[in-house]
Amino acid sequence: MLSTTRIDKWLWAARFFKTRSLATNAVELGRVLQNEQRVKPAHAVKVGDLLEIHHADQIWQVEVIKILEVRGAASIAQTMYAETTESITKRQQRAEHRRLHTEPAAQLQQRPTKRQRRQLNNLQID
Structure with a gap:
């Protein structure tokens, strides 16, 4: 069993990101914090580290429990961390x-028609 691994590899193996390059990009953009600090993709992660992961309108705060470098089944990936x-x-x-306060325009599949625009404008005025 490994004691440390790269943070981008760990995020990919824990299935927070679909590909390792997406994980690397998120770390570079500062969307992943390790112990409340920005890190580079090659930074080592060890058991006990606290990670804050911002991905797809979700924010996870997890504690690293296990280190794996290979991407396995989702059931195995869930044993790698504990969410606070x-x-x-x-x-x-x-x-x-999000469930209770949906944006009216979010239901539209394409550009609204003239009638739909009038309906949206009436909603905003009332």
């Missing part, structure tokens, strides 16, 4: 907020 209770409640609150 604070993170779980925040994600549930965001999901509930």
